[in-house]
Amino acid sequence: MFRVVNRPIDVNELVRYVADPEAGAIATFIGTTRNNNEGRKVTALEYEAYPEMAEKELARIGADAAKKWQISRMAIVHRLGPVQIGEASVIIAVSSAHREAAFAASRFAIEEIKKTVPIWKKEVFEGGEVWIGTQTGQPLGMK
Amino acid sequence: MKIRVKFFAILRERAGTSEAMKEVAAGSTVADLWRQLQSEYPGLDVPGIRLLYAVNQNYVGLDYKLNDKDEVVFVPPVSGG
Secondary structure, rough: OOEEEEOOOOHHHHHHHOOOOOOEEEEEEEOOOOOOOEEEEEEEEEOOOOOOOHHHHHHHHHHHHHHHHOOOEEEEEEEHHHHHHHHEEEEEEEEEEOOOHHHHHHHHHHHHHHHHHHEEEEEOEEEEEEEOOOOOOEEEEEO | OOEEEEEHHHHHHHOOEEEEEEOOOOOOHHHHHHHHHHHOOOOHHOOOOEEEEEEEEEEEOOOEEOOOOOEEEEEEEOOOO
């Protein structure tokens, strides 16, 4: 399951999806929205995606993880639109026979998401808003 | 050739639209299209921005040769997670 959705993400849905009787471990990673960034007090966050390509890239990350580690099943769901502070913006779940693979694959997935998946976060803070991005090492489009 | 261009995030805001159909000469590359768009939408020139380029949902290089009906996205710095 590799999806972008316009609704809150339910971790239980992902856990059920990756559950496998042959697996001895399920690792979950939940990325949540933070109320501060680089000294700014963040009041709201909004995510936008190129949905067709984002889902394709998420699936590519899953396929790459399956080549690197002995995992059973993987699910990645990223939320779009406005996300309240403290809510989940992304959830990853991985099942595997042994725990090392599940931990490693979930770590790999979140790092890859931040590099290549066409999803963008706009941060609204006290006094302005900014599109966050790492390709220049600093915030872009400061208004 | 007709090319569908989609804009997202900061480039969508700078272009003032999320999508445009563009006519380009045969043999045009992604770089040629980007120059054409920049003259049409001066706001796309964001100082210091580093873009990735996607044609039909795959990352390509600037010298990629476009085909009729391709869908092109200039990908601003991603920030999912």
